Amino acid sequence: MSLSSSPGSSGDESSIIMGRNSNSGRGAFPRRGELDMTAIMNVEQKNSLQVLINNIIDDMQKDLCAIFDNLGTDHDPSEEGIKPPKATFNLIPNPRSDKYRHLYSSKDNGTEETQDAKIVLPEPTMLPAPILPPAPVMPPGFTLSPSQPLLTIPKSAEEASLMSGKTENEILSDSLSELKKDLLVYFGKWRTNVQKRLSDMIIKGNGTGGVHAGQGPQQGPGTARPKNKPNQGRAAIKQGGTDPATLASNDAMSRYYPATLSSLGNLPKEKRAMILHCIMLLLLGMEHYFSYSRRLLLHLATALQVPAHVLAQDEARVAGGLSQIVKGITSEEIIQKRTEEGKSSRRNKAGTTTSTATGSTVSLAPPLLAAGIGTVFGGAFGLGPATTAALLGSMADSTVTVGSLFGLYGGRPGGKTMESFLKDIPDFGMLPVYRSMKSSLTDPKDLPPQDRRMRVTICVNGWLTQESENVTAPWRFLGSQNEVYALRHEVEVMNKVGSSLDTVMKSAAWSLAKKEIASRTGNEHPSVPSDQQLNGFPVFASLNQALWPMGLLKISKLVENPWCAGMVRAEKTGLVLADALINKLQGERCVTLIGYSLGARVIYSCLMYLAEKRAFGLVENVVLMGAPCPTEMRAWGAMRSAVTGRLVNVYSKNDYMLGFLYRSSSWYYGVAGLQKVQGVPGVENLNETGIIHSHDHYRHLLGGILKKLSWEDISYAQIAEDEEMLAQLVAQQEKLDRERDQAARVDATDLDKSTQKAQESLKHKENRKGIGRKGGRKQNK
Incomplete structure (x- = not known):
């Protein structure tokens, strides 16, 4: 069992100690037949297609291993921000246990003899001697003083590396070794x-290649393209017009999901x-469409x-056909059919077309034929x-x-419904952003069939x-x-926030x-180590020094109480x-x-x-x-x-409000909304410091941020409207500040004038008093 700390999650630094609870199963695999x-x-x-898919799956597995094997290798000191404490251990033996007690001194394990601790125990019965672990092997050059116990808890990353003989990155990887093992087991089952x-795909004879009459000659695998002729690959399928969102998502897919070389790219x-399309149907035949x-x-x-x-449109077309199969069927009818079918719900139902492998019959539902x-x-x-139904398996016509x-x-049977979650959060619900019928839907199962999608x-x-x-x-x-x-969720709390x-x-x-915060460009607090000096990070400087403007602290209760309540509710x-x-x-x-x-905190939890x-x-x-x-x-490796x-x-170094509100949390482990997440392979960071100048700007820049990420299926027109609304709000705030x-300048001028007038009046009085004293002395003479 390995220990890995996850600070900042409900204050528990060991909240990602993970037990085995695999979610890998879909039960027995559906009945297989020839495709x-x-x-x-x-x-x-x-054969080329099978090799290509196997190569892609190999690359996917390598990416999964890289999450853990390369943890902590990518760092940019200029973007460090707050440095979370380094990992010093991945396992702490219990010094009070019989297994590890001999490795500690009496002072370390809390068994130092005292009058209160001397308790006479009955004579134990004869039991086999326990098998104790061998003494740890110290690395070369490590010296152990006579007073030092055999096993100590390291107090720094350097000491941990010296004692364990491992690098810091290896200690980080070991702390998530159990998670890596379980992830690869799940992936291996999906891969199998x-x-x-x-392997069920067959070709009778040599195959026709699927080129119908009038569609031109077929190009064999591995055949080079003729010279001085246009590429019949990507250019052959149109890019879906000049929609900028579509073009951006097409380019993003090629960057984030790089192509594996194959001769199949030369086909018509x-x-x-x-x-x-066939591989999508084949994957749906596994009765799910997971990530x-x-x-x-x-x-x-x-x-x-x-x-x-093209892939997105194909997904929508398949979803439209499948959703018509269950059109008008209630969840109660699904439960009844599930009970009737029992174990056969994962098998192909009887139909009109015969499968060549098993002799059983399968059919393709009429809505799928129509689509x-x-x-x-x-x-x-x-x-x-027949082949389409064989690819889909029970998905071809089974309403269950x-x-x-x-x-x-x-x-799965016995799964929770939306009503069961309302017991934990009374107003918990999922509201469709787009729906054809205007109603107060809060449960995804009530969505009309025409609005259902594959994702x-x-x-x-x-x-x-x-x-x-x-x-x-x-x-x-x-x-x-x-x-x-x-x-x-938690509408009342969210409204207060x-x-x-x-x-x-x-x-x-x-x-x-x-x-005042922006004017701070350094960190001169004497208690902060030199390697934690945060020059150019005014928010982090305020966090390190625990120094915030007095005027802000006076009104802090207005926002801190709702924010703290929102953090607790977000965790739940x-x-x-x-x-x-x-x-x-x-x-x-x-x-x-x-x-x-706080919505990001919900997702983090x-x-x-x-x-x-x-x-x-x-x-x-x-x-x-x-x-x-x-x-x-x-x-973040666990995430x-x-x-x-x-x-x-997505973060901004100018988000002063987030820094101020997060100061009572475990900010010394870093703040994702203020700095870059480093050392975790596969995590992208988008610095929006130049745009996000206030925490409340996020609500109006959601579309603009996703646009920069080349997100698919977004409306640039709606994004422009949101940004225009934000510009108006910013202009109003700037006008108010001016x-x-x-x-304030007028008040300062009036104050200066009144102060000057008071000083002149006081001086005039003093002069009159002086003249009066001089006159009195002359009369006395």
Whole structure:
């Protein structure tokens, strides 16, 4: 068992000690049958496809190992900010236990003899002597004084490295060794299932290659493109018009999911699009669409030179067909059908088309036929219904399997429903950002079929400014290719946080405090070590010195009390959200999490709990903006294990309010919303110091930040409106500050005039007194 500290999470520095609770299983694998791919490829192309997918999966596994093996290797001293304490151990033996007591001195293990400690115990019975661990082997050059115990707790990273004979990076990696082992076990099970499905593909004869009459000659695998001819790869599939969001997401996919070289990229566009479509159906045949499957498709799309928007449109088309299978079916009917089918719910149901492998029959539901599932380019090129049904397995017509995919009754029998989460948080709910029917939906299973998608996005607000109906307002820029929900939770607390922030941000005390904090460019506090000097980081200087403007401290209670309550509720909400994901409230689909401020704290708590419960493969992408959470490497390494795709930290060094509010938390472990997260492979950092000048700016810049991240399916027009609204608010605040400065100057001028007048009056009185004394002396003479 290894120990890894996660400071900043509910004040418990050991909150990511993780027990084994694997979330890897989907039960027995569905009945397998031959997948006749003769209609779209030949033997060489099938073999090339299998090799390509195996290479992609190998690269995915290497990326998972790099999270732990390269922990702590990437550092930029100029972006260090607050340095979290270095790891000094990954295991502390208990000095009071019989197993390790002999390795400690009596003073260290607290057994020093005293009158109170002398207790006569009965004579023990004869038992076999316990097997004690051998004495630790000290590295060369290590000397042990006679008074020093055999085993001591290191007090620094250097001492820990000397005692263990390991580097700091190795100590960091060892602290998450159990997590790495469990992650690779889960990934290995998913990999085995995918490879089993791939091995079921067969080609009868030599295969036709799938080129219909009139579509031109087929290019064999490994054949070089003719010289002086245009590339028939990526350029053959259009980029979806001139939409800048689409072009940006296409370019981002090629950067974040680099292509693996393959001769399949030379094939005609119809065949490449069809291969990608078939692999999506094959992965859906595993009865889920988790984040590892999604990432495999993204890598395969870049290898086949298929743009990102083509994959997204194909996902929406498949989701539309599948959702029609369960149209009009309630969750109660799903429960009844699940009970009736029993163990056969994971098998292909009886139909009209015979499978060549098992002799059983499978069918393709009419909604899937109507949607053209199994074909591309409007049905001009594709598979037959039998092969399409074989690829989908029970997903082809089983209402139970499709209902579980979309979360109509959780992902497994006995799974929690939305009503059960209301016991923990009374107003917990997920409000659809886009829906065809205007209603007060708070449960994803009540969404109309036409609004269902293959992927889910959950957005978490940091605070609210008005009524709960505006929970969805900041997220209107997100498109409709995903199921987008805004998480509603603790509305009363979030409203108090929003109103208190608004009050303090508009106060004269805050305007003066910002100027005073910004004027601090160094750190001369004598108790701060020289390597912690934070020149150029005024917020960190204030945190280190515990020196904040007096005017700000006087009004701090206005915002601190709601903020502290919000932090506690955010921790609880994160645990409830993680429990909802584990119980498949979203169905058997991958989830993207986006949040700012306290919403980012909710996601931080959620990811830590998912890592602790070994719930891998549920979360695809995560974006944290202005997050009030630590930057400790082991905590972010654990979070990274729960995220398959992109994990982004957005921060601003000018966010003085976040620094002020976080000063009572474990800020010495770093503040993610103020600095860069370093040393964790796969974590992206976006520095928005030049744009984010106040913590309340995040609410209006959510779309602009995602635009910089080349996010897919966002509305640039809505983003422009949000930025224009922020510009107006900033202009109003600047006008108010100018008026206050002018009034302050007038008051100072009036004060100077009154002071000068008082001084002149006092001088005049003194002169009159002097003249009176002189006159009196003359009369006496």
